[in-house]
Amino acid sequence: MITLSHIGIVVENIEDYLKFAVHPTAETVIFDPIQHSRLALIKTNTGRADIELVEPADEQATTYNFLKKTGGGLHHLCYEINSEKDLDELLKQRRIKRFFGPVKAALFEGRKIVFGYTKNREIIEFIITE
Amino acid sequence: MKNNLNLLLKDILKVEKNFEQMSTNNTPNWDSLAHLNLVIALEEEFDIEITPEEIQPLYSSYDTIARFIEAKQNQYQKVI
Numbered sequence: 416m417i418t419l420s421h422i423g424i425v426v427e428n429i430e431d432y433l434k435f436a437v438h439p440t441a442e443t444v445i446f447d448p449i450q451h452s453r454l455a456l457i458k459t460n461t462g463r464a465d466i467e468l469v470e471p472a473d474e475q476a477t478t479y480n481f482l483k484k485t486g487g488g489l490h491h492l493c494y495e496i497n498s499e500k501d502l503d504e505l506l507k508q509r510r511i512k513r514f515f516g517p518v519k520a521a522l523f524e525g526r527k528i529v530f531g532y533t534k535n536r537e538i539i540e541f542i543i544t545e
Numbered sequence: 546m547k548n549n550l551n552l553l554l555k556d557i558l559k560v561e562k563n564f565e566q567m568s569t570n571n572t573p574n575w576d577s578l579a580h581l582n583l584v585i586a587l588e589e590e591f592d593i594e595i596t597p598e599e600i601q602p603l604y605s606s607y608d609t610i611a612r613f614i615e616a617k618q619n620q621y622q623k624v625i
Contacts (some may be wrong), residue, residue, distance in 0.1 A: 481577035512585055514600050532581045 493540035
């Protein structure tokens with residue numbers, strides 16, 4: 416089963432972004448050394464998707480050039496998926512190119528994440544829930 | 546091989562000349578999204594597979610990509 420987990424937004428500064436956000440409070444703010452980014456999770460309390468803010472810390476962050484070029488904004492959709500086996504099947508079926516992961520994600524209780532790129536030119540993150 | 550590579554770079558990164566001098570430092574359009582588009586195009590054009598671990602090191606220069614394609618093609622020829 417696949418469910419939408421969150422929408423990822425790249426920002427220059429998390430605190431500045433929150434000043435003008437519909438949901439002004441981030442529940443968790445951490446630094447993730449693997450992604451070279453500060454990350455914040457905004458719980459929308461909608462029972463649906465949450466919002467992740469990604470603040471690249473340096474040039475080694477994969478979102479660094481995206482921020483530099485676009486000034487930030489909507490970056491990825493994230494889905495939860497049951498297992499790596501289910502993910503491998505989905506990537507193959509939908510011809511999604513895996514380009515990062517699996518790595519443990521500090522923001523999601525150490526669960527593994529994978530990033531893929533679709534033929535529609537979208538970045539999709541997957542959280543493996545097993 | 547280099548002619549086909551140059552055509553891809555022209556198409557994806559909008560580079561018109563001096564292909565062999567290209568690097569991520571002197572090519573403003575070569576951002577992370579463009580790089581993913583380039584990786585997918587390289588796989589299709591040269592019939593090679595690029596693993597997730599190989600994607601980031603390719604984000605470097607023309608020379609790195611050209612040598613990588615050559616190595617992959619040699620590798621496949623040995624298998625065949």
